[in-house]
Amino acid sequence: MATITVTGGAGFLGSHLCERLLNEGHDVICVDNFFSGRKANIAHLIGNPAFELIRHDIVQPLYLECDRIYHLACPASPVAYQFNPIKTIKTSTVGMVNMLGLAKRCPARLLHTSTSEVYGDPDVHPQTEDYWGNVNPLGPRSCYDEGKRVAESLCMNYHLAHDVEVRIVRIFNTYGPRMAPDDGRVISNFILQALRSEPLTIYGDGTQTRSFCFVSDLIEGFLRMMEQNDDVGPVNLGNPVENTMLELAQAVIEVTGSKSKLIHEPLPKDDPRRRCPDISKARRLLNWEPQVDLKTGLHQTVEYYRTTLE
Numbered sequence: 412m413a414t415i416t417v418t419g420g421a422g423f424l425g426s427h428l429c430e431r432l433l434n435e436g437h438d439v440i441c442v443d444n445f446f447s448g449r450k451a452n453i454a455h456l457i458g459n460p461a462f463e464l465i466r467h468d469i470v471q472p473l474y475l476e477c478d479r480i481y482h483l484a485c486p487a488s489p490v491a492y493q494f495n496p497i498k499t500i501k502t503s504t505v506g507m508v509n510m511l512g513l514a515k516r517c518p519a520r521l522l523h524t525s526t527s528e529v530y531g532d533p534d535v536h537p538q539t540e541d542y543w544g545n546v547n548p549l550g551p552r553s554c555y556d557e558g559k560r561v562a563e564s565l566c567m568n569y570h571l572a573h574d575v576e577v578r579i580v581r582i583f584n585t586y587g588p589r590m591a592p593d594d595g596r597v598i599s600n601f602i603l604q605a606l607r608s609e610p611l612t613i614y615g616d617g618t619q620t621r622s623f624c625f626v627s628d629l630i631e632g633f634l635r636m637m638e639q640n641d642d643v644g645p646v647n648l649g650n651p652v653e654n655t656m657l658e659l660a661q662a663v664i665e666v667t668g669s670k671s672k673l674i675h676e677p678l679p680k681d682d683p684r685r686r687c688p689d690i691s692k693a694r695r696l697l698n699w700e701p702q703v704d705l706k707t708g709l710h711q712t713v714e715y716y717r718t719t720l721e
């Protein structure tokens with residue numbers, strides 16, 4: 412059994428990852444500055460002798476001993492990462508240097524959670540890992556997108572220059588229980604609007620597509636990527652089933668049983684038209700693909716929101 416650090420462990424994905432690693436019998440050190448994470452996400456883990464929580468900002472160096480580092484710390488929703496764009500860039504760059512320094516010193520293997528946003532507004536579909544992306548370096552999303560691109564470069568250069576064992580995954584939209592309700596992401600927006608009987612807001616005509624991966628599937632992909640010895644990545648992790656925003660809105664209305672109507676608003680700047688992972692590499696390398704379909708995942712997510720809204 413290993414000692415495993417999870418940065419961003421009090422966040423949406425991090426809390427599920429901590430839980431899964433504890434269930435597998437590991438010692439887990441959760442590191443979080445609670446910028447976008449919440450104590451409620453990990454309250455049920457406090458008291459578990461294998462779980463340790465450190466309030467720490469990764470822009471500052473961190474000294475501890477561990478075998479594995481899952482590096483998730485970074486605000487992920489546009490509302491959160493645009494709140495203080497310079498801080499977001501520092502977290503993605505200075506924070507990444509600090510975590511790679513920690514991995515080098517221990518030594519520990521580090522899995523970095525990159526994002527489909529490194530592809531920007533892609534002009535090839537679906538996106539394979541060898542596509543270099545089409546990112547606006549000056550736009551409102553650039554603090555996040557470019558920060559994540561630098562972070563990948565740092566991982567690769569620490570690997571090449573210092574033999575640090577890195578693994579890079581590029582995550583596509585993921586959803587599930589503990590997604591922050593007010594983070595402006597489309598699934599949480601739709602569910603909350605439906606539960607409050609408010610109209611569901613569709614940006615543009617609603618024909619733009621996204622793919623949605625349920626959180627348990629993604630966490631399984633993290634573990635498989637971390638423990639394989641053949642490839643540093645990057646590897647796309649996401650659900651290749653594309654849904655239009657109109658289809659998603661209808662699914663949410665069905666699962667919640669809501670009587671909400673749909674309203675249309677203008678598309679935000681730099682909003683990609685399509686986003687769909689090519690997961691051939693994950694299938695081949697990790698024997699991984701999503702198992703949870705949209706309706707099943709939505710049911711679990713809606714249940715979570717129902718109980719937290721009560």
Ligand SMILES: NC(=O)c1ccc[n+]([C@@H]2O[C@H](COP(=O)([O-])OP(=O)(O)OC[C@H]3O[C@@H](n4cnc5c(N)ncnc54)[C@H](O)[C@@H]3O)[C@@H](O)[C@H]2O)c1
Nearest residue numbers: 419421422423424444446447448468469484485487582585
């Ligand atoms: N959820 C998705 O669909 C998705 C998609 C692509 C990439 N990702 C990546 O996965 C990771 C986790 O995303 P999430 O959805 O769980 O987001 P989240 O905002 O819920 O979690 C991020 C966590 O990192 C913590 N954090 C932020 N800055 C920090 C800092 N400087 N020091 C210490 N902790 C800090 C936050 O408090 C939070 O707990 C992020 O790196 C994100 O970029 C997520």
